[in-house]
Amino acid sequence: MKITVKAPAKINLALDVLHKRNDGYHEVKMVMTTIDLADHLRITLLESDRIQIESTSGIIPNDKRNLAYKAAALLKERFAIKQGCKIEISKKIPVAAGLAGGSSDCAAALRGLNELWQLGLSLDELATIGAEIGSDVAFCVYGGTAVATGRGEIVKPISSPAPAWVILAKPSIGVSTADIYEQIDVSTCFHPNVEAMIQAIETQNYKDMCHKLGNSLEDVTLKLYPKVAKIKEKMKQLGADGVLMSGSGPTVFGLTQYDTKMRRIVNGLRGFCKNVYAVRLLGKNIVE
Template identity: 60%
Template sequence: MRISVKAPAKINLTLDVLAKRPDGYHEVEMVMTTVDLADRVDLTLRGDDQITLDCSASFVPDDIRNHAYKAAVLLKERYQVPYGVHLYIDKQIPVAAGLAGGSSDAAATLRGLNQLWGLDLTLDQLAEVGAEIGSDVPFCVYGGTALAKGRGEKIVHLGAPAPCWVILAKPPVGVSTADVYGQFRLEHVKQHPDTRRMLRSIEEQDFSLMCQSLGNVLETVTLNLQPQVRQIKELMIASGADGVLMSGSGPTVFALVQKEAKVHRIYNALRGFVKDVYVARMLGSQEREILA
């Protein structure tokens, strides 16, 4: 038996850091939404009890360092599953990009194994397992649009934002989330995102207000670490994007555009500067991502 599950990328419409926690993590408040740039996770039932993994991207680890592999191990141990699984990940989301590709693969694995292994768990139960893997995994289990609090694991579901195009550009540089948070200083933040205004823009499906409410307190840190990120952002703005922001800890920057004519202009301008440019649509609401 084999099933396939979509693993969509996420973008941060807002990312605010409120405090440093005693456990070493940061207390955050984020509005996140999924886009239709997605990996695909194929899950094949094994007759033995082994967990194996292959990936279309050769540099992605195929062991416990991989979030999807770790998700399978945790679920198997937690519910004493006597079966195994072979995972194949078709990577479309760029790696280490601030788009939660690894977390989404883990979430897709949890949803897929829930069906493949006949566990009959709720999304809430799967999200609880996901929280042990990474801060973005619970959001990715649910998908759609949400306000995330705590270290990212406390999820409040939201309606879909105003529909629009999303153009994503990733420079050929890596950014370590740990390094970005390590250099982040809460006392240096001059302006926090207006999360309440972003929530209002989503409730009212007000595209203009959503663009005005974009904000990410980690952006300044990454812009200083990687000047190419700043150049991409400036190019998107100069090319007529309605709203521009870095996602997560970067280095991917996204542009929000309502008119399709602008999409081609911005895409072509970016392609002359970086190789990894993607055009997507907001998924907005939760959808069933098990394909077969």
């Protein structure tokens, strides 16, 4: 038996870091939404009791460090599954980009194995299991658009945002999320108005959504990686309606509703940044 599962990337429309918790994580309040840039996982059941990971990427690990591997291992242990699986990951989402590629692969593995192993778990149950592996995994289990609180594992779905193009530009650097959080000062960093962002999305107010974009982590990453700041400024110059770094970076995204402007921004970035993508906001409440 085999199944193919889609694993979409996410962007943060708003990311507020509130304070450092006693467990070492930071308390956050975020608005996240999935975009139509995705990895695909092909999962095949094996007779032998082992987990095998294969990937088109030469960067991500294919062993126990891989988040999809961790998903399979956790399900096997918790539900005493004696059957193995092979997970083939076709990578499209850039690695270490602030787009939750690894977390989305993990979530897709949970959804796919839930079906293949006939575990009968709900999305809520899968999200709870996923939160044990990574903070963004719970959101990625649901997909769509949501407010995430706690360390990111408490997920409340909201309406889809107004339709738009998302232009992504990722410089050829990787950023460690842990390193960025280590350097943030919550008493002086920018705190976006998350409630205003939620309101803009719920009322389909595209202009206000662009105006309310904000990320508490952005200033830290821009200071450490000037290339990211240059990409952000370039996107603004090219006419994107709203520009923001996603997650801890280094990917920067710009929004527009017009095909002609999208093409102009993409063309303007081509010689400036190697990895440039133009995709749509997915706008689905649950990833199928």
